[in-house]
Amino acid sequence: xxxxxxxxxxxxxxxxxxxxxxxxxxxxxxxxxxxxxxxxxxxxxxxxxxxxxxxxxxxxxxxxxxxxxxxxxxxxxxxxxxxxxxxxxxxxxxxxxxxxxxxxxxxxxxxxxxxxxxxxxxxxxxxxxxxxxxxxxxxxxxxxxxxxxxxxxxxxxxxxxxxxxxxxxxxxxxxxxxxxxxxxxxxxxxxxxxxxxxxxxxxxxxxxxxxxxxxxxxxxxxxxxxxxxxxxxxxxxxxxxxxxxxxxxxxxxxxxxxxxxxxxxxxxxxxxxxxxxxxxxxxxxxxxxxxxxxxxxxxxxxxxxxxxxxxxxxxxxxxxxxxxxxxx
Numbered sequence: 038x039x040x041x042x043x044x045x046x047x048x049x050x051x052x053x054x055x056x057x058x059x060x061x062x063x064x065x066x067x068x069x070x071x072x073x074x075x076x077x078x079x080x081x082x083x084x085x086x087x088x089x090x091x092x093x094x095x096x097x098x099x100x101x102x103x104x105x106x107x108x109x110x111x112x113x114x115x116x117x118x119x120x121x122x123x124x125x126x127x128x129x130x131x132x133x134x135x136x137x138x139x140x141x142x143x144x145x146x147x148x149x150x151x152x153x154x155x156x157x158x159x160x161x162x163x164x165x166x167x168x169x170x171x172x173x174x175x176x177x178x179x180x181x182x183x184x185x186x187x188x189x190x191x192x193x194x195x196x197x198x199x200x201x202x203x204x205x206x207x208x209x210x211x212x213x214x215x216x217x218x219x220x221x222x223x224x225x226x227x228x229x230x231x232x233x234x235x236x237x238x239x240x241x242x243x244x245x246x247x248x249x250x251x252x253x254x255x256x257x258x259x260x261x262x263x264x265x266x267x268x269x270x271x272x273x274x275x276x277x278x279x280x281x282x283x284x285x286x287x288x289x290x291x292x293x294x295x296x297x298x299x300x301x302x303x304x305x306x307x308x309x310x311x312x313x314x315x316x317x318x319x320x321x322x323x324x325x326x327x328x329x330x331x332x333x334x335x336x337x338x339x340x341x342x343x344x345x346x347x348x349x350x351x352x353x354x355x356x357x358x359x360x361x362x363x364x365x
Contacts, residue, residue: 039076041083045091049210049238052087056211056234059085065236066090067110067149070141075154080161095148095238098122106208107240109148113196117142126242127358128251128270132199135255138262147196148237151207151219155190155227156264157181173227182330188294189330190226193264197223197296199253201288202270205242211235220288223295246283249274250358252351255290256343258334266335267291269323269347273311273355280360282306287319287352289344291335292327299323302348311356320348 044059046052056063061084066072075081089095095110098119105125107116116122117133136142136150154160155173159180163171170176172188179185197219205219211234219240222229231237251272257263268290274283285306287299302323306315324345331337 039079039082041076041086043086043088045088047091049092049094049236052089052092052236053211053234055085055087056236059087061085063087067152068112068145069149070137070145071149071153075161078161079164081154089236100244103244105242105244107147107242109237109239110146112143113137113145113147113150114139114142116147124362125244126203126251128199128202128253128272129196129242131253132196132255132268132270135253135257135260135265135268136195147240150196151194151200151222151237151240152229152231153193153227155188156193157188157190157226160190160227172225188226188228190294191291191330191332192223192226192293192295194223194296195255195265195268195290198268198270198288198290199251200240200242200270201296201298202251202253202272202286203242204272204286205240207237208239208241209235210238214238216241220296220298226294245272245274246277247362248277248359250355250360250362252354252358254347254351256347265291267329267340267343267347269344269351271348271351271355273306273352273359275311275356275359280310280356282309282311285319287323287348289323289326289348291340292329292344297327299326299348301326306352311352313353316349316352316356319352320345323348 063085064083066088095108113133123130168180182189206216253270255265255268270288272286285303287302290296302319324341329340
């Protein structure tokens with residue numbers, strides 16, 4: 038383990054003060070399920086470790102007006118087992134259920150999950166293999182693919198497609214407090230729009246009309262532990278007295294270095310009755326987004342086929358859920 042100084046703030050303001058005033062590299066500790074192993078592997082370095090677990094406003098699920106606020110240190114297990122989340126936002130509940138294992142989910146947090154470093158052997162073992170600093174560490178090279186102009190690792194954030202399908206926003210605090218759509222948060226694998234002196238304080242999800250349904254599906258080599266090879270989050274909002282789609286959102290993971298919205302798929306779903314033919318066309322359009330790399334887990338062709346299958350199943354399930362939720 039690398040040497041570092043440990044700090045335990047009692048408020049967000051105190052944590053931000055540490056981030057702004059401590060010298061050297063400051064790391065924020067949430068659940069620690071990823072940060073601590075990477076510190077041990079020396080994939081990441083830290084001069085100061087700021088433990089956020091004693092800050093009450095970062096914990097729990099609350100409601101105000103038409104918004105549900107999820108503290109950034111709320112554990113994945115709490116979200117996976119919440120009956121309120123399962124009923125209103127099944128895409129989030131299912132995404133959290135499919136992350137890693139139960140033991141990891143009891144410690145891992147939703148904010149930490151969104152800020153994951155790349156799941157790349159060249160990144161993790163960079164020091165062991167004496168490799169130069171890569172894009173994920175503000176370097177100017179990709180150690181995995183020679184000549185690449187950006188990080189080539191697929192996005193490891195399993196919860197992102199589900200949250201993007203729900204139209205989630207991030208509450209971010211630093212020198213000022215502001216909101217950011219989740220889809221604008223990701224820059225590249227392991228790189229986000231979060232400033233060095235900023236932190237995620239909450240995830241915000243607007244409540245939706247009664248006739249809506251969402252779903253999340255993930256394909257991985259094993260049902261637990263493994264990152265998703267491809268994952269899909271979808272949501273449909275239907276007209277109150279008909280089955281016409283008023284709004285559709287489709288998001289995919291594993292199709293590029295960041296989670297992506299399938300805009301053309303959403304367009305073909307919106308403003309019409311949802312049939313299996315429409316779902317099939319939307320799934321085909323969704324499977325064509327991004328630039329999925331061929332790696333040891335799947336080829337480009339296999340990822341696109343998986344995306345089509347997952348979006349088809351997800352939209353079908355979201356449609357059923359929207360109708361069931363409308364009935365009570």
